[in-house]
Amino acid sequence: MKKLFSLLMILGIFAFGFNAAAQDSPAVVDGQAVSDTTAAAQEPDPYPEDAEYEIAEEEQSFDQIIKDKFIEGDPQFMSPVLICLILGLAIAIERIISLNLSTTNTQKLLSKVEDALESGGVEAAKEVTKSTRGPVASIFTQGLMRMSEGIEMVEKSVIAYGSVEMGRLERGLVWISLFISLAPMLGFMGTVIGMIGAFDAIEAAGDISPSLVAGGIKVALLTTVAGLIVAIILQLFYNYCVSKIDSIVNSMEDASISLVDLLVKHKLTK
Template identity: 30%
Template structure:
């Protein structure tokens, strides 16, 4: 009997030492991205909508501007050859068939041939402004998204703080479990708002840079066209 008690005591000591050296592993719940979005609360809905809106406009404008920015040296050469040969109708048809901003600008200038150069320049400039306005369509919306997305994140932060104080007043408990939900909402919405704002801002700047390059190219080609019209009179 005594030996059995000693054996039980030795076994308990051994188990205690084993548990002390190798404590039992507690399974930790994985933190999933979808769960984080859900914990962000209702503010995540407008943030996701803003992100989708900015990306849709960006890709639509990106391919449109890229198409307008393609090299039109062949068009200029064809127009130059037709004008030098006195074939204005052929030059106008070439511009009409090109269906590009530069083609429409040159077509307007060709239709004004016979008038003072200033009138031709004015007509080309007006068409150029109209074409640039078409290229810039909806780009300001991306800039607006870049500005208001962080504000929505800040609204989520305020909502999270309110939730924290509401839960504390309701339970009269300052334990971490009581305030964790508000902290989740506070941090997730702030981070999401900043991320959406940064993405929209980068997209906005890229589109503006692309438009500026197109404007420079159109202005250069317009000057070359005016010089071409002035050559016979020199």
């Protein structure tokens, strides 16, 4: 029994030593021994330096690109264009919010006014219009306040107050239009100044070389592009505001005619 146990131990020691020797022995390629380090060195690099550079360049954020272009375009010329964008967007967003809040369901309002006239008369209709937000309700209130003076005065009052409400709706659009015109002008001014600087550099050097004029031309192009982008963005907001105002004005006109018809009907049935 002891001999069998001793034999198994000897066989285990030999097996362990053979495995260790096999792991330490160099690899054989085409009859030649090659070390692990050499074999690893011969393997191609799956991530070469160029690929790493391309990956890093692709991962550059959009904000960082805009910031770099802003600095390359010279903040002295890009800052006024950026100010036009910020102020124009602020006014446009305020107008969009105000115009959306001014939108009224005219059919629903007319139905409430008609029910109020039938149940409580003109005073009840005034309470309905005063509790409703929007220019249409304000026009209705103004017309109902003139009901005691006759239908003709109601029509004149509605027309006059409609002009006032239309002026309120168009408030601020002139500033958006100003920034739409001003942003490209500032961009073109940066273009002209950049080109003047480029020609001054050519005159001072007495020779034309791409590296000499590239800086001024780059500033010129970047400021022009920035001004055009700002004008395009603000123009989209401006057109939306104009279309919204036209829609509200049409609703005001239709609702005013319907209000006069309701008051005439109420006066005849009274």
